[in-house]
Amino acid sequence: MENxxxxxxxxxxxxxxxxxxxxxxxxxxxxxxxxxxxxEDVRLALSNDIRTPKDFGALLSPAAAPFLEEMAQLAxxxxxxxxxxxxxxxTPIYISNYCENYCIYCGFNCRNKIQRAKLTxxxxxxxxxxxxxxxLEEILILVGESRKQSDVEYxxxxxxxxxxxxxxxxxEVYPMNSDEYAYLHECGADYVTVFQETxxxxxxxxxxxxxxxxxxxxxxxAQERALKxxxxxxxxxxxxxxxxxxxxxxxxxxxxxxxxxxxPQAEIAFSCPRLRPIINNDKINPxxxxxxQLLQVITAYRLFMPFAGITISTRESARFRDNIVTxxxxxxxxxxxxxxxxxxxxxxxxxxxxxxIDDSRGVAEIHQMLLERGMQPVMNDYVYV
Amino acid sequence: xxxxxxxxxxxxxxxxxxxxxxxxxxxxxxxxxQHAGAEIITLAVRRANSGGEGNILDHIPAGVTLLPNTSxxxxxxxxxxxxxLARELGCGDFVKIEVIRDTKYLLPDNQExxxxxxxxxxxxxxxxxxxxxxxxxxxxxxxxxxxCVMPLGAxxxxxxxxATKEFIKILVEExxxxxxxxxxxxxxxxxxxxxxxxxxAVMANTAIATAGDIPAMAEAFKKAIEAGRSAYxxxxxxxxxxxxxASSPLTGFLAE
Numbered sequence: 001m002e003n004x005x006x007x008x009x010x011x012x013x014x015x016x017x018x019x020x021x022x023x024x025x026x027x028x029x030x031x032x033x034x035x036x037x038x039x040e041d042v043r044l045a046l047s048n049d050i051r052t053p054k055d056f057g058a059l060l061s062p063a064a065a066p067f068l069e070e071m072a073q074l075a076x077x078x079x080x081x082x083x084x085x086x087x088x089x090x091t092p093i094y095i096s097n098y099c100e101n102y103c104i105y106c107g108f109n110c111r112n113k114i115q116r117a118k119l120t121x122x123x124x125x126x127x128x129x130x131x132x133x134x135x136l137e138e139i140l141i142l143v144g145e146s147r148k149q150s151d152v153e154y155x156x157x158x159x160x161x162x163x164x165x166x167x168x169x170x171x172e173v174y175p176m177n178s179d180e181y182a183y184l185h186e187c188g189a190d191y192v193t194v195f196q197e198t199x200x201x202x203x204x205x206x207x208x209x210x211x212x213x214x215x216x217x218x219x220x221x222a223q224e225r226a227l228k229x230x231x232x233x234x235x236x237x238x239x240x241x242x243x244x245x246x247x248x249x250x251x252x253x254x255x256x257x258x259x260x261x262x263x264p265q266a267e268i269a270f271s272c273p274r275l276r277p278i279i280n281n282d283k284i285n286p287x288x289x290x291x292x293q294l295l296q297v298i299t300a301y302r303l304f305m306p307f308a309g310i311t312i313s314t315r316e317s318a319r320f321r322d323n324i325v326t327x328x329x330x331x332x333x334x335x336x337x338x339x340x341x342x343x344x345x346x347x348x349x350x351x352x353x354x355x356x357i358d359d360s361r362g363v364a365e366i367h368q369m370l371l372e373r374g375m376q377p378v379m380n381d382y383v384y385v
Numbered sequence: 386x387x388x389x390x391x392x393x394x395x396x397x398x399x400x401x402x403x404x405x406x407x408x409x410x411x412x413x414x415x416x417x418x419q420h421a422g423a424e425i426i427t428l429a430v431r432r433a434n435s436g437g438e439g440n441i442l443d444h445i446p447a448g449v450t451l452l453p454n455t456s457x458x459x460x461x462x463x464x465x466x467x468x469x470l471a472r473e474l475g476c477g478d479f480v481k482i483e484v485i486r487d488t489k490y491l492l493p494d495n496q497e498x499x500x501x502x503x504x505x506x507x508x509x510x511x512x513x514x515x516x517x518x519x520x521x522x523x524x525x526x527x528x529x530x531x532x533c534v535m536p537l538g539a540x541x542x543x544x545x546x547x548a549t550k551e552f553i554k555i556l557v558e559e560x561x562x563x564x565x566x567x568x569x570x571x572x573x574x575x576x577x578x579x580x581x582x583x584x585x586a587v588m589a590n591t592a593i594a595t596a597g598d599i600p601a602m603a604e605a606f607k608k609a610i611e612a613g614r615s616a617y618x619x620x621x622x623x624x625x626x627x628x629x630x631a632s633s634p635l636t637g638f639l640a641e
Contacts, residue, residue: 077595081542084408084594265459265486307489376410383431383470385463 037061090138099144101211107278117351145174163188175222181229192226193235199251233267241275241286269309334366394511405590421603461500506530544571573609580613
């Protein structure tokens with residue numbers, strides 16, 4: 001069995017922030033008793049103009065389930081007020097799937113026997129060129145979490161290449177220190193997404209058995225370090241289905257809410273991933289988070305933070321995605337592969353994928369779908385300054 | 386009415402309706418402009434900063450004055466950089482300064498806006514600053530060379546109307562450049578009210594973007610703005626406070 005070292009202790013070299021955000025998030029989550037909310041609490045939350053954390057708690061509670069249609073309608077109004085009918089399009093690019101972590105639900109985990117690969121700078125350029133040719137102007141760079149295989153310098157070069165092909169560059173990579181975020185910002189990235197997976201630290205400990213990702217507080221504070229490093233926006237996401245999804249969704253919202261209060265200029269975004277099957281384990285599933293619960297979570301995010309971006313994953317079905325972009329989601333990926341080197345034929349299948357996607361439609365198909373639904377596909381709404 | 390023109394930085398406009406463009410389908414922009422009778426349309430430089438698919442610049446009818454805004458700027462320096470980029474993109478010399486460092490309410494930062502206005506006016510831009518309706522800030526903006534001031538009626542996107550009415554009245558009274566009410570106008574009646582108060586023009590985006598029929602709502606706004614303007618020029622009568630008033634209850638004795 002593993003030597004289960006203390007996951008609450010920082011490793012050497014990890015920046016420690018003077019911040020009470022994590023303490024506040026965990027305290028709020030621990031006090032959140034979703035069973036105690038009533039239909040009346042939900043009605044009040046729905047009627048409020050500016051919604052409080054208590055309202056958010058009500059909207060995520062089982063008592064809100066009968067109000068799902070009303071939540072969706074209100075969410076749609078809020079989305080239209082803040083975003084009109086714009087839906088932003090992007091795609092992720094996986095440039096390396098080496099990983100030093102042992103997270104039992106993830107296809108990239110270091111114990112999982114999959115084909116590993118890391119793209120050279122030339123290969124990254126070829127991939128990006130191919131993606132840009134589809135008309136996309138926003139890219140999200142992803143790597144498996146290996147600082148050794150994909151160090152900050154490697155990521156920086158990838159950002160510089162990306163800036164030549166895309167207007168907007170986001171990162172979904174291992175958490176790092178604020179000076180490293182500052183460096184990647186200089187290289188052209190402006191958005192950082194870190195999935196906390198779960199805010200339940202006891203559960204977290206049992207799922208993340210090895211590697212730097214095991215250090216729970218370093219991961220929770222990643223968004224704050226990214227903002228200190230000068231990033232314009234940060235993304236949050238709990239992997240729904242790992243632990244108690246209501247508590248995780250609540251903690252995710254409170255985390256974003258607290259950081260926006262502390263850094264009012266920060267652009268906030270939510271991702272709402274559910275568990276998916278991986279190579280060598282096709283039994284993984286999102287458990288009690290069915291589509292109705294996912295819709296409740298997404299609309300609760302929207303009603304709590306009407307100005308926040310919400311990204312809808314290819315983990316979800318085309319049917320769900322096509323509907324949610326008209327209700328609450330503001331960003332949708334297209335032409336997605338979670339493998340390494342999948343956009344250029346000569347690189348195809350260089351490295352295996354992280355998880356199975358559900359919606360494999362390309363850029364043109366998603367673009368057409370948005371137009372058919374009366375939405376405006378937007379490739380870019382951002383300027384690097 | 387024929388001689389009633391809106392003058393901004395030496396440019397003359399007949400329409401007093403400034404149309405926003407960022408929240409609806411690109412192929413509706415043309416119809417909205419026509420039905421609104423708008424001569425000025427705003428666009429976010431960050432949206433225009435796009436050579437490819439869905440470039441908003443390709444959808445704006447010829448002959449309409451572009452008003453690029455600096456949305457995305459969090460301080461004066463960023464606003465200045467975005468304004469210069471707009472000029473490079475061929476968007477002309479008009480610029481609507483938006484400096485926002487609060488992503489929740491999108492309230493403008495007056496101090497940084499004044500700083501950006503100073504720099505951009507010196508560079509020859511027709512500076513149109515989005516602002517919180519503060520008299521001192523408005524005076525500073527005028528001193529900085531702003532061609533108008535654009536106080537918010539209510540927070541962007543809220544459709545709450547003239548929540549800042551009393552302060553806008555003060556600006557209309559005290560500020561010598563056009564006062565253009567921007568943000569928060571949710572209904573034609575609210576646009577009409579702003580014009581009755583003496584606003585020089587009204588800008589709207591969300592109210593039109595969220596309407597069922599965008600061109601029809603654009604036209605409704607056009608009519609409301611014209612009506613409000615006519616009422617202002619006609620000289621508004623006194624509005625009674627819900628009580629009838631005898632013609633001379635206290636001084637009538639003089640005639641006895």
